Amino acid sequence: MGEFYRLTLYVLGSSPKCQAAIFNLRRILEEEIPGRYELEIIDVMEHPELAEEDKVLATPTLIKKSPAPVHRVIGDMSLTEKVRLGLGLGPKRGIVQRGVVD
Amino acid sequence: MSGLEKLPTHIAGFDLVARGGLPKGRTTLVAGTAGSAKTVFAVQFLVEGILRGEPGVFVTFEEPPEDIRRNMLGFGWDIPRWEAEGRWFFMDASLQPEEVGVEAGAYDLGALLARVESACRKIGAKRVSIDSVGAIFSQFNDTSIIRAELFRMAAVLKRLNVTAVLTTERTQDYGEISRYGVEEFVSDNVILLRNVLEEEKRRRTVEILKFRGADHQKGEYPFSVVPNSGINVIPLTTALGQTSTNKRIHSGNSELDGLCGGGFFRDSVILVSGATGTGKTLMVTEFMSGGVEKGERCLILAFEESREQLFRNAGGWGHDFAELEKSGRMKVVCVYPEAMSVEDHLIQMKAVIEEFKPDRLAVDSLSAIERITTPKSFREFVIGLTSFVKQREMAALFTATTATLTGGSAVTDAHISTITDSIILMRYVELHGEMRRGLTVLKMRGSPHDKEIREFTIDANGMHIGRPFRNVSGILSGNPVQISPREELDRLGGMFKDDE
Numbered sequence: 001m002g003e004f005y006r007l008t009l010y011v012l013g014s015s016p017k018c019q020a021a022i023f024n025l026r027r028i029l030e031e032e033i034p035g036r037y038e039l040e041i042i043d044v045m046e047h048p049e050l051a052e053e054d055k056v057l058a059t060p061t062l063i064k065k066s067p068a069p070v071h072r073v074i075g076d077m078s079l080t081e082k083v084r085l086g087l088g089l090g091p092k093r094g095i096v097q098r099g100v101v102d
Numbered sequence: 103m104s105g106l107e108k109l110p111t112h113i114a115g116f117d118l119v120a121r122g123g124l125p126k127g128r129t130t131l132v133a134g135t136a137g138s139a140k141t142v143f144a145v146q147f148l149v150e151g152i153l154r155g156e157p158g159v160f161v162t163f164e165e166p167p168e169d170i171r172r173n174m175l176g177f178g179w180d181i182p183r184w185e186a187e188g189r190w191f192f193m194d195a196s197l198q199p200e201e202v203g204v205e206a207g208a209y210d211l212g213a214l215l216a217r218v219e220s221a222c223r224k225i226g227a228k229r230v231s232i233d234s235v236g237a238i239f240s241q242f243n244d245t246s247i248i249r250a251e252l253f254r255m256a257a258v259l260k261r262l263n264v265t266a267v268l269t270t271e272r273t274q275d276y277g278e279i280s281r282y283g284v285e286e287f288v289s290d291n292v293i294l295l296r297n298v299l300e301e302e303k304r305r306r307t308v309e310i311l312k313f314r315g316a317d318h319q320k321g322e323y324p325f326s327v328v329p330n331s332g333i334n335v336i337p338l339t340t341a342l343g344q345t346s347t348n349k350r351i352h353s354g355n356s357e358l359d360g361l362c363g364g365g366f367f368r369d370s371v372i373l374v375s376g377a378t379g380t381g382k383t384l385m386v387t388e389f390m391s392g393g394v395e396k397g398e399r400c401l402i403l404a405f406e407e408s409r410e411q412l413f414r415n416a417g418g419w420g421h422d423f424a425e426l427e428k429s430g431r432m433k434v435v436c437v438y439p440e441a442m443s444v445e446d447h448l449i450q451m452k453a454v455i456e457e458f459k460p461d462r463l464a465v466d467s468l469s470a471i472e473r474i475t476t477p478k479s480f481r482e483f484v485i486g487l488t489s490f491v492k493q494r495e496m497a498a499l500f501t502a503t504t505a506t507l508t509g510g511s512a513v514t515d516a517h518i519s520t521i522t523d524s525i526i527l528m529r530y531v532e533l534h535g536e537m538r539r540g541l542t543v544l545k546m547r548g549s550p551h552d553k554e555i556r557e558f559t560i561d562a563n564g565m566h567i568g569r570p571f572r573n574v575s576g577i578l579s580g581n582p583v584q585i586s587p588r589e590e591l592d593r594l595g596g597m598f599k600d601d602e
Contacts, residue, residue, distance in 0.1 A: 012212035021207070044213045048220035051213045057195055058242070059212035061203075075207030082206035 005037035012059040021060035024077035112150035115335030134295030140269040144231035156228035163237035167192040211251035236271040290314030326445035354392025357567035361552040376528030382501040401460035405470035444475040467501040523547040
């Protein structure tokens with residue numbers, strides 16, 4: 001049993017980058033921590049005050065609110081290894097990936 | 103095509119240099135090195151608006167809002183109160199050190215833009231300050247994205263009809279405009295703030311590099327950062343186009359009035375130049391005393407002597423300064439020249455003048471100010487003071503000390519002779535092994551005047567101007583030569599002789 005992840009993803013309307021981020025992120029989460037996460041998706045156009053509170057500048061921005069430490073990952077989540085790093089999930093089992101990830 | 107509409111910033115003196123203010127509804131880039139007062143400029147731009155009913159949004163990429171609130175208290179700006187009143191909105195975009203971010207794919211700054219737009223709409227912002235661009239470049243890896251997004255931000259602000267200031271770093275005071283080349287894509291309007299070390303003196307200047315499609319003054323203008331008021335720009339507008347009257351005033355000495363063709367002009371600047379001890383301070387004393395007698399308000403700004411010395415001297419010539427001050431029509435302000443920079447002196451002098459509202463002003467002496475600064479700053483000081491005085495239609499008498507006892511002219515004279523209306527020279531004249539004093543009205547704009555060099559004496563009743571020096575030439579050059587009446591007649595005759 002692992003820890004439970006509380007995640008917030010800030011997106012901007014239905015921009016392609018944000019749609020890609022939602023898609024990529026869900027895939028990673030389902031693979032890595034199925035059933036152990038809660039993902040809240042916030043559109044900054046609708047809730048700028050929440051973006052204000054979390055001091056979000058870039059979209060998409062993923063904030064891992066727990067477990068500590070709080071960490072941010074920005075971008076369309078296409079760089080899987082970076083997302084894993086940002087979430088503190090450690091390197092992928094069996095494969096050591098270095099350098100450019102496509 | 104008419105120029106762009108301007109929004110007055112109300113930053114003291116700046117709007118004169120900017121010919122009305124910043125281009126309205128546009129973003130203006132303010133670039134400067136570290137310590138050039140960029141943040142003060144950005145904050146003051148909002149403050150002056152808020153004080154006039156225009157709410158503002160401050161976007162900070164660098165210092166946390168708490169630091170800015172605290173640092174600006176020294177200027178008397180109570181930001182927390184304005185925040186509570188919904189007139190100031192802090193958008194904290196400063197780096198959150200505890201939350202290091204990872205970049206995992208393509209992104210933009212959509213959230214930033216959405217927040218700015220939302221904040222502007224929420225408080226009805228007319229002004230936005232963004233401080234500073236360099237800090238946001240260091241928060242993200244991809245500078246091309248930041249550039250594109252800043253460009254989009256300027257477009258959003260324009261759509262909202264908000265006038266904005268965007269600050270950016272420079273690595274040196276003279277060189278490339280900004281560190282990240284921001285000016286090329288963000289803004290058509292660029293202002294440079296400088297803080298240059300010059301002859302061991304710090305000199306702050308502001309220069310408007312460009313306002314696309316709008317007029318502005320060219321070149322560098324000095325400014326100072328003053329407690330309780332912020333940035334004060336010294337606009338070096340020459341005093342042309344001021345109304346000038348033909349009204350004469352009593353110089354304080356009837357004989358001098360006579361030499362000047364009936365007294366000084368009401369709104370003129372008179373320069374009195376002479377070596378130490380020739381009687382400049384006496385002329386100031388009589389000028390002041392004569393003003394008070396006529397019911398005018400008189401102000402002395404003294405940089406050479408202490409109050410006690412001034413009062414004692416005046417007493418020695420039969421003028422009771424203590425009594426005159428008691429009447430409320432005269433004020434003596436003594437300032438130690440080295441106490442502050444020349445820019446601060448000018449700002450303080452203006453403040454004293456504004457407060458007392460004198461009809462007559464005497465500055466004794468300009469040379470004391472010249473001593474503490476560079477020629478360039480001194481020249482700007484003199485021009486700044488003269489134009490300020492002329493706008494207020496008062497008679498001003500400035501003294502300048504020449505370096506040599508007899509003849510000679512100080513650097514001062516060269517700087518200011520063209521912007522003063524009248525020049526009176528006082529000189530020692532060595533004749534027959536005796537030091538005597540001579541005086542001449544060198545220039546009197548708009549009036550005939552006596553052109554002779556007259557001898558004068560000083561006693562317990564003040565200055566007495568007598569007859570012209572006869573049969574002497576070369577006084578002003580410091581080499582008086584006795585010439586016989588016969589020679590003089592020959593010379594004069596020779597001048598008009600018809601050679602044919």
